Amino acid sequence: MLSKEKTIEQLENNIRVCQKCRLCKTATKAVPGEGNINSKIVFIGEAPGEMEDKTGRPFVGRAGQLLEKSLEKIGYKRENVWIGNIIKHRPPQNRDPLPDEIAACEGFLAMQLEAISPLLIVTLGRFSMNYFYPEGKISRDRGRVIRSGPYNVYPVYHPAAALRNPGMMKDFLSDFVGIPAVLKKLESSNTVTSNIPDVTEHDDGQLGLGL
Template sequence: MSATNSQKLKYLSGLIASCQKCPLYQTATNPVPGDGNPEAKIVFIGEAPGFYEDEQGLPFVGNSGKLLDKLLASINLKRQDVFIANILKHRPPDNRNPEPAEIKVCTPFLKAQLQVIRPRVIITLGRFALNYFFPEALISQVRGQIKKITWQGIDSTFIPVYHPSAGLRNGSMLKSLQSDFITIGKFLDQK
């Protein structure tokens, strides 16, 4: 009998918990591998754990997470319907930006998680997640656009949006996020 998605993701979480490939594990309290439905059709990908995520070992549990919950609710989705992960699995000190070397050594975990889940829809939150898939893309130019992709053998629909933390800081980015979630909701309704 082959392993279930849940078992495979737990195995990856174990590898993440013992990873020392970059220095971030030294200053973090907990690893934050990702959380949600192992059979999800939709995966959200953020940047890196922040203070509360590091404290609880769960993604998007601080203020950005509360906004993400509201945006999900606006299109009739709950956390249990989706899987949420980040580019980095340990918190950068003081929430600084991920460094290229950290992204390079950490993203094989994200890639492995995506290869387990094989989502039909990938929604990136913020520029670091967007640039993992499309290194040259500018989020201000492509946000809210729906694109069919085949990535690592996975046929998926790709929709980049701003990171919720940008929506908390800036009213016009919040409006963009709300409108992009309406786009996501309409797209999902057609499926």
């Protein structure tokens, strides 16, 4: 049996040569995901954007800067957590991923998460939330812990959406502030007690990022 490191490395290599959907034909680089594979918390977005496509790294554009600053404000460093996407190649012009593209790609994330085995998955945006909770509505279910199979999922708005919409920014920052308390609660119980969706307690304070 492969070690966790070798499993992740092999998956990344497979992603880089994958041709299971049309997106590999228009993308520049695959973006498998990066960070600490021993982290208790992972952040999952939708798909690579322009900067991610150029660099092969997740969340390195403006949305990534917001994510990094938000992480710092709650005491995490980017390199301490694992960050990935559902879709590993950029959709042209950042269009929404199509159902057959999501279906073709979803196995990679499933295998990455199985290897990492995080205690908490923070989903960024509705596509990522719907990967774990297809009936979910981001405006209704953000900021709550949802049990999805073996995982505890905490949906927040996508940082790119927050940058476009001041109302979403307020909710994004408010939900982000709640992450340490959610993680602490999960660490003490090692599970949430009820199924979908379980409202969690969190601080409604602002991060004060000045963004």
